[in-house]
Amino acid sequence: MSFFETYGDRLITAIQVHLCYVLTSVTIGFVVALILGILLSRIPQYAKIIMPILSIFQTIPGIVFIGVLFLYLGMIPATVIIALAVYAIFPVLKNTYTGLLDVKPEYIEAAKGCGMSPLQTLFEVELPLASPSIITGLRMSTIYTVSWAVLAAMIGLGGLGEFIYIGIASNNNELILAGAIPSAIMAIILSLLIDVLGRFIIPKGLRGAK
Amino acid sequence: MIRFENVKKKFGDTVVLNNISFNIEPGEFIVLIGPSGCGKTTTLKSINRLITPEEGKIFVNGQDISKANPVKLRRKIGYVIQQIGLFPNMTIEQNIGLVPKRLKYSKSEIKKITKDLMEMVDMSYDEYAHKYPTELSGGQQQRIGVLRALAASPPIVLMDEPFGALDPMTRATLQEEIVRLQKKLKKTIVFVTHDMNEALDLADKIIFMEHGEIVQMATPDEMLANPANDLIRDFMRKSSATSDPSNLTAADFMRTNAISVYKKRSIRECTDLMARQHIDSLLIKNDDDTYVGIITIKDVRKHGKSSGSIGEIIPNENITSDAGENAKDAFDKLYNSGDNYVVVLNNDKTIAGIISKTSMATAMADTLWGDMQ
Incomplete structure (x- = not known):
């Protein structure tokens, strides 16, 4: 019996679950990060203190975080999604924040001088100019999350990690690869999709300049 | 208002x-x-x-x-x-x-x-x-x-x-x-x-x-x-x-972006530089930045080999002018010499810039324009 006949169905389910985890948590993480990034960029004097503290959280191993969350929330998908979303926040947050801070002051002054309100300046000038950096953050976040989502299997919640864990436990290389290869391909495809997204979001006028 | x-x-x-x-x-x-x-x-x-x-x-x-x-x-x-x-x-x-x-x-x-x-x-x-x-x-x-x-x-x-x-x-x-x-x-x-x-x-x-x-x-x-x-x-x-x-002096009209090289630079580097910058001549200077002369691509060809330093080629004796010299005198020099440009030198003989026929024409147009207004 071939590998796919035995594991095919389970593999497809695992891919779907994995993708589901990634998409949900990256979406949540992205929205939270974007809002936080914008807020922090309005108060750079405090952000200088807040950002390093947030980056400490980044250094807590995912396995510990998921484990702790599991103790409080139990074996539900929300545990995985919350944990992954928290990790997805940081790359986007950092890139949103620096992207916004890197907008040259002359553009902000010109926007003010043209009678744009602070909100208009943010949405029509600052965010578009920071968009290349934000998209880069989103790409990093997504790629990381694809690999971190493997940890879901650790608390028995499926995804491609299941194959990897069983493979390691039973010393079965085929199973390890069956988990690893699809997640690698997923990371590549998602990253390409984000490039396409970037084409729509990053203003045309910025591409010639870089 | x-x-x-x-x-x-x-x-x-x-x-x-x-x-x-x-x-x-x-x-x-x-x-x-x-x-x-x-x-x-x-x-x-x-x-x-x-x-x-x-x-x-x-x-x-x-x-x-x-x-x-x-x-x-x-x-x-x-x-x-x-x-x-x-x-x-x-x-x-x-x-x-x-x-x-x-x-x-x-x-x-x-x-x-x-x-x-x-x-x-x-x-x-x-x-x-x-x-x-x-x-x-x-x-x-x-x-x-x-x-x-x-x-x-x-x-x-x-x-x-x-x-x-x-x-x-x-x-x-x-x-x-x-x-x-x-x-x-x-x-x-x-x-x-x-x-x-x-x-x-x-x-x-x-x-x-x-x-x-x-x-x-x-x-x-x-x-x-x-x-x-x-x-x-x-x-x-x-x-x-x-x-x-x-009251204008040579310094008011010179182009300061003329490209100069030290004479110890290799001929190869110099020809590369000329090709990159689309120019046919280089100003050569000593280690202390004082002016030596001008070398054109023709001189390099005549010299024949691309090894050695640019200082080995004998430079042309181009006309020079002091930065403080009256602009009209500098223009006269340029006009009478038949050279393509005058090299403008500072008091310490370092290169200040060059005056070409183009910069001369620009200067004259400016003066005319000013009069017409």
């Missing part, structure tokens, strides 16, 4: 505006000038509330602006900055239409305004309106920067050293354009510069500032005739020296 009454502004402990009062009539072209740190930019930015003074009152159109909504106020005042500040994420049309869009003009109106304004500065709407700022030259960008300030036909336009970053030729063209636009559109313009020539050419009235105070507010003629103090006299003298052709 614009009135300052005892306006004071401090940044920390430094007083930047010390009891400023003046009045600007509608349709006047006012130039604020003075040494750096004199408060001219602060004065300008107080008018559209980018800076808020601590004391005193500013009236625009009879209204005390401290009681106005700053966003609405700025939509009625055009603003041009030195760094141009066109938004790179917007097309030229979107940039020009920025303020009209805020004021809820219709799309077709915005298009018409953009078209008319671009026509006024001889830029084709079809060719440029849908381009992005980075696709335009610096001069074209600042033209658009000026048009953006004019788009919602504000009665007042503020300009903060708008032509400071442009090369002299482009600056001259834009200066002419702004004078023409102002005559036609009858705007009240407040213009900051540190270039007295620019002030004398453009202004109806010049406000000369120093240490946060107004030293003199007068028409250019009056200021030329009766400068209020030595500093103003000094500013005037510097600018009038360069506008009198008989």
